[in-house]
Amino acid sequence: MMKMHGLGDIAYWIISYCYFLLISLIYMFLLVTFGSVVGIKLFASNSYVLQFIIYFTYMNLQISSAFLMTSYFTTVTTATVTGYLYVIGSGFIGEYLFRPFVEDTSVSRSLITLMEFFPPFSLYRIIYELSPPLATGFYSDFSGVQMRDLSNLENGILFLLIIMVLEWATFLFFTLYLDEFGCLQNGMRSRQALQKPSTQHQECEASIEIDRTDIMREREIVDRFLQQPDSSYSIIIDNIRKVYPPKDGNAEKVAVKGFSLAIQRGQCFGLLGANGAGKTSLISMLTGFTKPTSGTAYIDGLDIRTDMSEIYTRIGVCPQFDLLWETLTGREHLMFYGRLKRLNGAALVEAAEQSLKVLRIFEGGVADTFVSQYSGGMKRRLSVAISLIGDPKVVYLDEPSSGLDPASRNALWNAVKFAKKNRAIILTTHSMEEAEALCDRIGISAYGRLRCTGASKELKAKYGGTFMFTVTAAAGEDEAVEQLVRSISPTAKRTYHIAGTQKFEMPKQGVKISEVFRAMEQAKGSLNVAAWGLVDTTLEDVFIKVAKESEKRPD
Structure with a gap:
């Protein structure tokens, strides 16, 4: 949600990285301080500067490797279990496999070096070199390792530090690459999709929808836009298609089948459809949450396949489910998201206050109350206010009035009517009353296709x-x-x-x-x-x- 409201990738990674690094630094400080106070030679006898360099390097390596691993997990539970197994398993392997290899002079040093490219083994080897001999124990006389001993090739600490620094940089590079382009296979698929003509399914579409004059009219507008872009259209959806791959033995799922649509600025388009009609999949592609299998869409003239980072600064999103921080107030939410939309100073304060008043979140001091104390309707209104702050050019409202009482719903409708004057809005809803009250045009989708579109009176006249x-x-x-x-x-x-x-x-x-x-x-x-x-x-x-x-x- 933060990314959809304009948060840059670099800002997100820097803030997340600094947060985990700060936690690790505090942990390192407490660990070394406690070990020195109780007289553990591993901490008390070795150079504190050297220890800081070693632990600081490994902390950065550990964070970068953890970030890299997030590319391969989709649930927190799986990642947590894997993380525990990784830490505990590497400790046991280091003690009962790596250490005997290090102490056994008959084992090739090249093999030892190769094993040290596994990050936990690098740390284990360094701690092994910093620790007093087992015969003397942790609390016996031990001179320790000082900074001058880094040049000693026998302990290999300098070489291990170089390995960790190189892995640190390599893991960060691959983390940023995968975050931007996905896995290598998906990256190739994305590039292939860019190379395919947008009309690859047009012949099929024509044979299916030849009797749908309103749908064909939308297709003609899209084709005309592709030949000569028109700034009056904020949203152009060009034959977009979404196919989910087979999973758990099931066949592939075609969620969106060649969807074409043109929405002008100042227009609210209502998208109606039963559950499973492809509405959520379409919105997910338009907001960059998922990538289209084929086809594309142009948001304010920008292609969702290549310009999504720039598109994020121009859109507002109200998801179907509220994604709010329980420990922040309503005003703090609006101030935060307003900053993501590059508002600051008096403009930011004014935009936040205006949103609070329009959607009636300012009454009774509610604006400065923690969101954890909000009712479901209050949270819904706050989500809509967040989507409208910062003057976005395109707004997606996914069932915005669900859970609202009549008075709050009326206030929301008035806010949407006011907001659509200079922007395009896509509204999904199951309320026919809401669609007729807010939408200039309505489209009905079923089985992944847009079946009809037009004003409410036109649809009732044509299909009634x-x-x-x-x-x-x-x-x-x-x-x-x-x-x-x-x-x-x-x-x-x-x-x-x-x-x-x-x-x-x-x-x-x-x-x-x-x-x-x-x-x-x-x-x-x-x-x-x-x-x-x-x-x-x-x-x-x-x-x-x-x-x-x-x-x-x-x-």
């Missing part, structure tokens, strides 16, 4: 085309009610029937609202009608209809 007629009558009159509805609209289709209440879908063609009212007024004399209603197609009806059509043809 029916009235929903509901009648509640006394028990035993169901057949009479159905006959009445058939007389109004012979092609009416009953979609719901329970406890005297029936719901019919009536085509708009051939049905006059005045005739419906007239027929129901006349029916009151012969039928015991408790209630009836005639409504136009809702966005929810459109969503369900498109989802059902997609089930018939998921590809």
